[in-house]
Amino acid sequence: MAPSNSLPTDLDVLVIGTGAGGAPLLARLAQAGLKVAALEAGVRHPPEGIATDEVAQLGLFWTDERLSAGNDPVGFGRNNSGRGVGGSTLHYTAYTPRAQPDDLKLRTEFGQGEDWPLEFSELEPYYDELEYFLGVSGPADYPWGPQRRRAYRHPPLPLNGAARLMQKACAEIGMRTSPAANAALSRPQEQEGYGTRHTCTNRGFCQAGCSIGAKASMDVTFLALAEAHGAQIVDGAQVTALTMRDGRVTGAEFMRGQELEHLSAKTVILAAGAVETPRLLLMNGLANSSGQVGRNFMAHVGMQVWGQVEDDLRPYKGIPGGLISEDTHRVPGLIGGYLLQSLGVMPVTYATQYARGTLKWGPELIQHLGGYNHVAGINVLGECLPYEHNYLELSDELDGRGLPKPRIHFSFGENEKKMNAHAEALMRDLWGRIGARDVWALPRAAHTLGTARMGADPETSVVNPFGRTHDIENLWICDNSTFTSSLSVNPALTQMALSLRTADALIGELKN
Amino acid sequence: MTTNEREAVLAMLNSAHVTEPTRRALLERLDARHGREFFDEAEFGRLRALAVRLVPHDPAEMDLTGTVDHRLIVGIGDGWRYADALPDGEAYRELLASLPEGFETLDGDAQDAVIPAVQSSHSHTFEDLLAELTEAFMAHPLTQYRFGYAGFADAPEWPHVGPNELEPREVAYGPQ
DSSP: OOOTTSOOOSEEEEEEOOSTTHHHHHHHHHHTTOOEEEEOSSOOOOGGGOOSOTTTTGGGBOOSOEEEESSSOOOOGGGTOBOSTTGGGGTOOOBOOOOOGGGGBHHHHHSSSOBOSSOHHHHHHHHHHHHHHHTOBOOSSOSSSSOOSSOOSBOOOOOOHHHHHHHHHHHHTTOOOEEOOBSBOSSOEEETTTEEEOOOOOBOOGGGOOSSSOBOOGGGTHHHHHHHTTOEEEOSEEEEEEEEETTEEEEEEEEETTEEEEEEEEEEEEOSHHHHHHHHHHHHTOSOTTSOTTOSOEEEEOOEEEEEOSSOOOTTBSOSSOEEEOTTSSOTTSSSOEEEEEEOOOHHHHHHHHHHHHOOOTHHHHHHHTTGGGEEEEEEEEOOOOOTTOEEEEEEEEOTTSOEEEEEEOOOOHHHHHHHHHHHHHHHHHHHHTTOEEEEEEOOEEEEEOTTOBOSOTTTOSBOTTSBBSSOTTEEEOSGGGOSSOOSSOSHHHHHHHHHHHHHHHHHHHHO | OOHHHHHHHHHHHTSTTSOHHHHHHHHHHHTOOOOOSSSOHHHHHHHHHHHHHHSOOOTTTOOHHHHHHHHHHHTOOOSEEETTSOOHHHHHHHHHHTSOTTGGGSOHHHHHHHHHHHHHHTHHHHHHHHHHHHHHHHTSHHHHHHTTOOTTOOOSOOSOOSTTOOOHHHHHSSOO
16 A cells, blocks of 8 residues: 555545545445545544543544624534544534435425425435445334335434433423434444444543444544545645636645645545535635525524433433434424434533533532533524525635635524524423423534535536536535535435435446 | 542543543643743733632642633634634733733632623623633543543443443542
8 A cells, every 4th residue: 555645646536525525425436446535634533542531632623713703603613613534523423314305395395495406215225325334323113204215224322311301301292202313333333444343332422533433433434445445545635725727627736734735636526514615616716606605604503401400410421312303393383393302411512512601600600510410401403594694705814824714604594593492492391391400501503504505507506416516517516515405404414425426426427 | 639639530540441542631631730821921810810710710720721821822722713803812812901900919709790891891702711711620630520520431331321320430439
């Protein structure tokens, strides 16, 4: 094998980013015999080097500064932005619900929001493939959405304290619940290119990185597979520009340490996420004949409610999102809906959210934090509509490389405000039923979506239904920037499905 | 930190329940002292006085003020800031400068009485500083011991995750 610092030549495809968008297609293209490489801004974080400590794990996150504007400024970094070989899947909670068919047809159903330019039936085979490949643990019968063609590969993970409390409270008001689908192993599994992935040890630090490979982050799944089939991953490589000739992209310029280097390829796929992808396109003035690059920034409604109970819960144990309900997938009076999930939480995350969310200080703050072992959480993840007023632009302020920092404007609209109010009332009722005290609510926005959206019409979208940019024939985008609407589920599984779909489209084309 | 507390923390950190990367991080933090580099002496004194009121702690036990100063020198932030706020270091300086003259010499109650005005005049910076101090406090091994938090001692596994299903090491860790 070539040393990692020697760069590949004669590439068929260069992928920029190794998260849930870049990794599956990297593996698929390599398996098809194409010569592929990926540039990743972050470095490798092998499981054995992961500490059970949030501060020590800060390196998993994108900490280059972004500017947050609007009425509801979005926090980045630990909140939603990964960096490293595996991207944000290094810190995701591995929550992997499927989108439901009506998620893709919001405009048809409500006359607002957007329809995706594809059908559920086009995603379903990929969902099925992914759930098996990743080793999703989940219930034999999942109560929501279309019938699945086969059961989840592994039985559900055990329910922690918050999950059991939510189960009890929901039962009282007749809400259905189910163990959630999580891409973390309840049984060991062999993974091509990696080896044996072990059973989850119930260490609830998924958001700080998995130390045993139980969680299906991209490094221990698709990227290992990709490398086994000859793909090369260049890490610590921050892309600073795309290079162009005669209307076609020819490769990417990037910095490793202080060195500026270049890689050429016949096709380039941008998979840098919904902030860095539009930032790069705007800096280079590319793929923007529609004027839509950076527009329609979306972040899920993510209201959380917290309380403390008499029981000793130890919220650091067990898969954080153990229990789900999709009974609120449609709520009268709302466009779209939301899912409900139980929440375990790591101590520093809890403490800083409490400080920011309540602005309590002094002895009152310390006394509350001292009850951390008794904390139970519950939250929602709901539809966020695309709006004219939510967008990303380049600011005049430069980062350490002399590139403009992005400024992201975000304000909830009427539908999100109504959804927040509905969700908060429901969760406060549920947490009242378990006898929680010191109950407090934290309105927040989750994930980064939609800044280079997918559509059939080049006037109103940046990429076509398979991810090719309308403007540049050999430049594709595969990350959450292409989401046409937010979907009322966590994006990772759908992102991976879109990635495999893009890969299959590209392979079909290159063969012809 | 009493001798007993220190011994209990070290015994757990050096036990087989703590993985090597976790041990390394927590041992280093237990005794971390950063001193002053970013702020001038007057600013640093004010920040320490304010930090003790916001997140009550003994600076001789945990150097939260130095942790903030050190972070500003290293230049790594949390990945974002409010678009209408100054960069972290400048924003903190401005907040400190807005405290009344002699703030650090007032008694605790008098200090508390002036904090709400700073909170409302510098709301985003106040929130950022409170969160940063809270993070340093909650991440400190001594705080974790006093709160009976044993989540870092997760090797080889947590066999039970239900309410009140504690392992002996979870029951034993912390003030009894």
